[in-house]
Amino acid sequence: MIYSSNFIAVLDACVLYPAPVRDLLLSLSDNGLYKPK
Amino acid sequence: MEPIVKRTSGDDQRIALGSMTRLRGVSSKLRTVSTPGVEIKIQQTGEFINIPKKALSLLITILSHMSEGKSITIIPTDSEVSTQQAADMLNVSRPHLVKLLENNTIPFKKVGSHRRILLRDLVTYEKSLQKTREEKLKFLSEQAQDLNLGYE
Numbered sequence: 001m002i003y004s005s006n007f008i009a010v011l012d013a014c015v016l017y018p019a020p021v022r023d024l025l026l027s028l029s030d031n032g033l034y035k036p037k
Numbered sequence: 038m039e040p041i042v043k044r045t046s047g048d049d050q051r052i053a054l055g056s057m058t059r060l061r062g063v064s065s066k067l068r069t070v071s072t073p074g075v076e077i078k079i080q081q082t083g084e085f086i087n088i089p090k091k092a093l094s095l096l097i098t099i100l101s102h103m104s105e106g107k108s109i110t111i112i113p114t115d116s117e118v119s120t121q122q123a124a125d126m127l128n129v130s131r132p133h134l135v136k137l138l139e140n141n142t143i144p145f146k147k148v149g150s151h152r153r154i155l156l157r158d159l160v161t162y163e164k165s166l167q168k169t170r171e172e173k174l175k176f177l178s179e180q181a182q183d184l185n186l187g188y189e
Contacts, residue, residue, distance in 0.1 A: 030170055
């Protein structure tokens with residue numbers, strides 16, 4: 001099995017409203033750890 | 038020149054994981070050596086091969102991508118791509134890319150009726166996208182902290 005860092009995650013609105021969670025999740029995706037959809 | 042595409046298998050990934058860290062260590066030691074080339078020994082045939090230092094740093098990049106399980110494509114920077122290829126690289130639809138070309142966001146030239154885009158320009162565009170995204174995100178998180186939205 002190939003381990004690939006090409007993860008896709010669906011971000012629901014409930015993680016986008018509390019600002020600290022949103023900032024963490026979006027900066028992680030910005031660094032290419034996963035793809036937000 | 039045609040792009041070279043290599044798909045990474047599970048075995049490749051394991052090998053790359055092991056050799057990458059060692060190669061990194063070797064290359065940091067080589068930084069003090071002033072010659073433009075380095076000698077590589079192929080153990081199986083006992084031959085020495087002289088390769089440019091730049092090729093060695095490329096090899097490290099290839100290995101680090103392989104160890105993450107990613108497939109590799111090598112394309113010369115001055116090569117030109119079609120609108121469909123460019124759209125695939127940026128992960129956008131072809132009509133969206135054409136829109137970017139039409140409003141002069143990405144420079145292009147026409148070969149007959151076909152649009153051609155320099156790979157260099159594509160990379161520049163992607164970097165500028167990345168930069169704006171970073172700035173906006175920084176602004177957003179700073180604003181949230183100033184307004185105390187959940188940050189205590």
